[in-house]
Amino acid sequence: MWVRAARAMRALRRAALLLPLVLTALALLLLPRPQALAPAPRSPSPQAPQRLDIHTENAIMATDYASAHEDESAHLPWFLKGGELRPRHHDPEAKLFPEDSPGDDRVVNQLMYTLPKDENVPIKKILLANGFGAWGVSGGRTEFVRNKCPVDRCSLTADPRDAATADAILYKDHHTPFNVKRSPKQIWILYYLECPYHTASLRPSSVDVFNWTSTYRRDSDIVAPYEHWVYYDPLITEKDLDRNFAANKTKKVAWFVSNCHARNRRLQYARRLSKYIQVDIYGACGAHHCPRNDPNCLEMLDKDYKFYLAFENSNCRDYVTEKFFVNGLQHNVLPIVMGARASEYAALAPHNSYIHVEEFASPEELASYLRRIDEDDNLYNSYFKWKGTGEFINTYFFCRVCAMVHANERRQRSAHYRNVQTWWREGACTRSEWRTEGQDSRDTRDNG
Numbered sequence: 457m458w459v460r461a462a463r464a465m466r467a468l469r470r471a472a473l474l475l476p477l478v479l480t481a482l483a484l485l486l487l488p489r490p491q492a493l494a495p496a497p498r499s500p501s502p503q504a505p506q507r508l509d510i511h512t513e514n515a516i517m518a519t520d521y522a523s524a525h526e527d528e529s530a531h532l533p534w535f536l537k538g539g540e541l542r543p544r545h546h547d548p549e550a551k552l553f554p555e556d557s558p559g560d561d562r563v564v565n566q567l568m569y570t571l572p573k574d575e576n577v578p579i580k581k582i583l584l585a586n587g588f589g590a591w592g593v594s595g596g597r598t599e600f601v602r603n604k605c606p607v608d609r610c611s612l613t614a615d616p617r618d619a620a621t622a623d624a625i626l627y628k629d630h631h632t633p634f635n636v637k638r639s640p641k642q643i644w645i646l647y648y649l650e651c652p653y654h655t656a657s658l659r660p661s662s663v664d665v666f667n668w669t670s671t672y673r674r675d676s677d678i679v680a681p682y683e684h685w686v687y688y689d690p691l692i693t694e695k696d697l698d699r700n701f702a703a704n705k706t707k708k709v710a711w712f713v714s715n716c717h718a719r720n721r722r723l724q725y726a727r728r729l730s731k732y733i734q735v736d737i738y739g740a741c742g743a744h745h746c747p748r749n750d751p752n753c754l755e756m757l758d759k760d761y762k763f764y765l766a767f768e769n770s771n772c773r774d775y776v777t778e779k780f781f782v783n784g785l786q787h788n789v790l791p792i793v794m795g796a797r798a799s800e801y802a803a804l805a806p807h808n809s810y811i812h813v814e815e816f817a818s819p820e821e822l823a824s825y826l827r828r829i830d831e832d833d834n835l836y837n838s839y840f841k842w843k844g845t846g847e848f849i850n851t852y853f854f855c856r857v858c859a860m861v862h863a864n865e866r867r868q869r870s871a872h873y874r875n876v877q878t879w880w881r882e883g884a885c886t887r888s889e890w891r892t893e894g895q896d897s898r899d900t901r902d903n904g
């Protein structure tokens with residue numbers, strides 16, 4: 457692979473204009489992922505309908521980029537807009553599983569994995585225990601072929617009669633075993649969309665049966681983040697701005713919220729914050745109203761407000777949802793975040809794109825920093841320089857499931873969670889701030 461890569465490099469050197477992009481693409485392909493290539497959020501096609509909207513919005517940014525860099529986009533990996541670079545060779549050393557690359561979500565590695573060519577690989581059968589509807593997909597090979605998965609030798613079924621012969625069974629949120637003998641080669645996967653507070657406990661007999669997990673957590677086997685950011689070039693995390701994001705904004709902090717009793721006491725935090733800076737709370741817990749489906753509500757974030765409270769309803773490890781990615785990052789507003797640890801946001805968000813509440817000792821201190829940003833357009837704009845340096849990608853969940861089932865067999869890897877409930881719940885969430893849990897949040901100050 458290295459030899460071929462070198463040859464390819466020589467050829468491309470001639471096209472000097474393309475080189476930076478080619479290097480990026482090769483880096484994506486060949487190098488262990490640098491820290492800067494922040495991994496993360498979800499795009500499991502699991503919830504396809506919502507996802508589609510998100511990606512349409514992303515397309516705006518991607519299209520701007522594509523028009524400016526038409527020639528280069530063909531050398532971006534296939535999962536980026538306009539990207540055509542696909543994995544050409546099987547890499548037996550690919551880092552796909554959690555133990556291959558601890559701390560890394562491996563989403564890009566999984567998307568760039570492929571099987572050896574000219575090998576007649578048998579189709580793997582994947583049984584969706586909760587039916588097709590739960591995933592918004594159809595049966596057979598459609599999902600893999602339509603998405604041009606690099607590994608597409610899989611077939612989806614929802615027929616319980618396939619339980620004995622399926623290569624893998626995917627359980628969503630619950631586990632009701634099929635009444636057939638299990639082959640030791642069959643892979644059982646547990647998928648959770650929500651955080652531990654909002655997922656039901658498994659029966660004791662079900663805690664030690666799963667081989668893999670698939671959740672938003674980055675130590676899951678198949679990470680299914682809410683959104684996943686990828687830089688075009690991991691070395692370029694900022695761009696000069698051609699506009700002033702503070703222009704015409706007259707209001708300070710907005711928050712859209714409907715659940716007033718979240719475990720992490722976010723409402724109390726917001727109310728304390730509002731003593732020191734204007735916080736407009738929209739919805740059931742506040743004095744402001746804007747109908748949920750009215751697009752003008754989110755538009756206010758682009759036009760009127762400087763800051764948006766992207767507060768999750770629970771403080772759980774790696775738990776960062778659309779509140780941050782869509783309401784926040786995909787509008788021209790600076791998100792203030794509460795949910796996962798500051799270090800976890802740093803690993804999954806674009807560089808310098810938000811402010812974490814735990815960077816400040818108190819709501820009062822946060823407010824005084826926000827007032828400072830409010831008066832300094834340069835400082836405010838420094839939080840928007842990531843825009844245009846990458847994309848939130850579709851992470852092609854089922855492509856990755858298929859790749860992993862094949863990879864597992866090639867490696868003859870065997871693994872299972874002794875107690876998947878312990879893995880999922882123990883130490884995963886806190887009802888207070890992370891720093892009072894004895895977690896070190898000091899090393900996260902670099903974000904702001």
Ligand SMILES: *[C@@H]1O[C@H](CO)[C@@H](O)[C@H](O)[C@H]1NC(C)=O
Pocket residue numbers: 699700703704
């Ligand atoms: C601010 O308002 C002016 C006047 O209405 C308009 O021309 C300009 O485009 C606005 N700027 C932004 C960034 O929205």
Ligand SMILES: *[C@@H]1O[C@H](CO)[C@@H](O)[C@H](O)[C@H]1NC(C)=O
Pocket residue numbers: 640641642643644664665666667869870871872
């Ligand atoms: C899956 O887990 C079971 C135990 O729950 C184990 O017996 C089996 O060997 C594992 N299979 C693979 C392919 O890892």
